[in-house]
Amino acid sequence: MSGDPSASGARVPGTGNAARRRPFRQLPLRVRLLLIAVEVTAVLLVAAELLRHGPELLEPRPWIVSGALLVAAALHAELSLGAERMRRRIADTRYIDLSSVWTFAAALLLPAVPAVATVVAVYLHLFLRVFRPAGTPLHRQLYSTSTVVLAVYLVVMLREYSGVGGDVGSVAGVVTLLCCLLVYTLTNTLLVVAVIRLSQPRSSFLAILAGGEIVLELATLSLGALVAVVIVPHYWLLVGLLVPSLLLLEQTTLLRQLEDKANTDAKTGLLNADAWRSRATRLLTAARRDRVAAGVLILDLDHFKDVNDRYGHLVGDAVLASMADVLTGEVRGTDVVGRFGGEEFVVAMGTMKQDPAAGATAVRETCERIRRRVESMSVEVPSLQGAVRIDRLSVSVGAAVQPGAGTELDRLLAAADEALYTAKRAGRNQVRVRDHGGGQAGPAR
Numbered sequence: 446m447s448g449d450p451s452a453s454g455a456r457v458p459g460t461g462n463a464a465r466r467r468p469f470r471q472l473p474l475r476v477r478l479l480l481i482a483v484e485v486t487a488v489l490l491v492a493a494e495l496l497r498h499g500p501e502l503l504e505p506r507p508w509i510v511s512g513a514l515l516v517a518a519a520l521h522a523e524l525s526l527g528a529e530r531m532r533r534r535i536a537d538t539r540y541i542d543l544s545s546v547w548t549f550a551a552a553l554l555l556p557a558v559p560a561v562a563t564v565v566a567v568y569l570h571l572f573l574r575v576f577r578p579a580g581t582p583l584h585r586q587l588y589s590t591s592t593v594v595l596a597v598y599l600v601v602m603l604r605e606y607s608g609v610g611g612d613v614g615s616v617a618g619v620v621t622l623l624c625c626l627l628v629y630t631l632t633n634t635l636l637v638v639a640v641i642r643l644s645q646p647r648s649s650f651l652a653i654l655a656g657g658e659i660v661l662e663l664a665t666l667s668l669g670a671l672v673a674v675v676i677v678p679h680y681w682l683l684v685g686l687l688v689p690s691l692l693l694l695e696q697t698t699l700l701r702q703l704e705d706k707a708n709t710d711a712k713t714g715l716l717n718a719d720a721w722r723s724r725a726t727r728l729l730t731a732a733r734r735d736r737v738a739a740g741v742l743i744l745d746l747d748h749f750k751d752v753n754d755r756y757g758h759l760v761g762d763a764v765l766a767s768m769a770d771v772l773t774g775e776v777r778g779t780d781v782v783g784r785f786g787g788e789e790f791v792v793a794m795g796t797m798k799q800d801p802a803a804g805a806t807a808v809r810e811t812c813e814r815i816r817r818r819v820e821s822m823s824v825e826v827p828s829l830q831g832a833v834r835i836d837r838l839s840v841s842v843g844a845a846v847q848p849g850a851g852t853e854l855d856r857l858l859a860a861a862d863e864a865l866y867t868a869k870r871a872g873r874n875q876v877r878v879r880d881h882g883g884g885q886a887g888p889a890r
Contacts, residue, residue, distance in 0.1 A: 738804020
């Protein structure tokens with residue numbers, strides 16, 4: 446799996462295209478500290494291995510195996526170049542680049558230094574041929590490589606200290622292999638989830654994990670285990686049969702990512718109107734079934750047209766992207782966030798409280814939290830004339846709570862729409878929540 450916290454077909458709240466291409470210096474301090482800590486740790490561990498096993502590194506066999514794995518990895522990468530570039534370009538959070546087949550095999554077959562050298566060479570090739578053309582910042586690729594280096598190092602240590610070696614014909618060998626797979630997966634996954642959680646503190650751990658396609662990652666690692674246990678020792682020619690299977694797997698994953706992309710708003714990375722309606726309907730249906738409160742929010746950036754008219758649409762797009770980050774950062778990972786168009790955003794909140802009054806309170810608190818965040822938001826956009834800073838923004842919010850304001854999505858949207866216009870008539874930068882009555886059912890704007 447790529448250690449890049451920008452990579453997978455599934456949407457993870459708060460990680461849109463604009464955020465994932467953010468320069469290193471614009472990342473939150475806690476994120477920069479984690480990136481540096483992981484990268485420095487990886488370098489120190491490799492340096493320690495070089496000092497500990499210096500003379501042993503001259504032995505040719507590990508490097509021959511490493512070279513063979515690199516040839517197979519390069520062949521695989523070149524044959525899948527078009528699909529990989531497209532998958533990387535359209536990825537929203539993190540994605541499985543299938544290079545784990547070769548890096549995990551290296552961890553199972555080689556000492557630490559040759560295994561790490563294999564990882565570095567594989568990811569350098571991917572960066573030059575896939576990630577850089579897709580616009581991936583260098584600091585993300587360094588972090589990706591470092592997470593895999595740490596995972597590979599831990600697998601090598603586990604394999605060496607277990608004393609089993611490459612023998613998986615015993616129960617101890619099978620257990621060791623499964624433990625290696627688990628250690629590789631947990632190390633890589635947790636480091637990626639950690640950086641996303643630091644970037645978006647309110648994001649859901651389970652939502653990020655699901656966005657990483659953990660089943661696909663395990664399948665890829667299983668293929669890597671087959672390479673190490675069966676193909677390399679006995680049947681090198683079978684690598685030729687493995688590559689078409691990997692290509693088919695990539696094409697299938699690409700089709701699913703393209704389907705996800707069709708449901709995504711290009712400017713903000715949020716769901717578009719149709720996809721939001723579909724998922725919000727399912728969320729509200731589940732809330733009715735569980736007899737719990739749910740809410741629908743409509744948010745409208747105040748005087749947004751003035752931003753576009755004064756600074757241009759590129760600056761306006763940056764404001765919209767920042768607004769999307771605020772929304773996904775302030776709601777739960779299980780809530781559904783979308784953009785209706787223009788400066789309008791929508792949120793469906795489900796499974797909050799059994800008591801409708803408590804549900805209305807929770808909705809109001811979320812709306813107020815968002816309103817305050819937008820009020821303090823500052824967006825800096827580089828331009829030829831120097832950086833443009835947009836602040837003193839505000840948002841008007843209308844909300845409707847199920848079941849008091851209705852149970853169907855259209856009725857709740859109509860009630861939230863009425864509440865939004867009440868907030869605007871009250872002077873903007875206001876929150877209005879309707880938890881009883883409701884508007885007339887009809888098509889949402």
